[in-house]
Amino acid sequence: MADDSPTIELSLAELREVARFAAACARPALVIFERDRPDDRRPRTAIDAARAFADGGERTRAIRDGAWAAWRSHQDARAAGRAAASDAARAAVGAAGAAFLHPLAKSTQVKHILGAAAHAARAFELATGDDPAVGAGHIAQSRILAPPAVVDVLRRYPAAPPGGGRVGALIRELDAALR
Structure with a gap:
């Protein structure tokens, strides 16, 4: 079945800004992952790769x-x-995946923009006894980190989709705050 979703214009500079934002949101959660799994460098490597792309x-x-x-x-x-630790690693996946944001006008693409922030927020919640206030704090920090270019890209997409459990709720919270 063909996908007839309209496309969205995305420049390479905009993709770099999205990747930079996602990496900045995911990086703080590395402390959670690396405290639990100190010999596993894979999430750090993914975030570093996203950052290298963002830097040119x-x-x-x-x-x-x-x-x-x-x-x-x-x-x-x-x-x-x-x-x-699992959600912290998912934040790193989101950071690297942000470099491959698809220019399709589908709500699911919002996860590529905001997923790293949401998974990092969830990792912080879980690391503090499942405290939603901690996750809200990371979402507030992520909102501050979002440059105008990321907000502009986000606004070209439909609003974040329903579902996705707590991470989905965090994505929708950040999506609403940035729009």
Whole structure:
């Protein structure tokens, strides 16, 4: 089945700003992941790859490979029952994935813009006994980190979709605050 979604104009400079924002939102959660899994550098590598792209590097397979490696870290942490570390790794996946935001006018693409921030917020909540005020604090910080270029890109997409549990709610909270 063909996807007839209209496309959105995205410049390389805008993609770099989205990746920079996602990496900045995900990076604080590394402390949660690395405290729990100090020998696993995969999430840090994914965030560093996103940041290198944001700083002018090419959008290469290394970013995708970093995202997949961080995804495996997320799975490993989840299998070990380490929920906060798992979401921290998902934040790193989101940072690397932001470099590959699709120019399709679909609400699901909002996750590529805001997913790193939402997963980091959820990691902080879980690390503090599932305290939603902590997650709200990270979302407020993420709002401050969002440059005008990211807000402009976000506004070209439909609002964040329903569902997705607590992370979905955090995405919608940040989406509403930025619009």
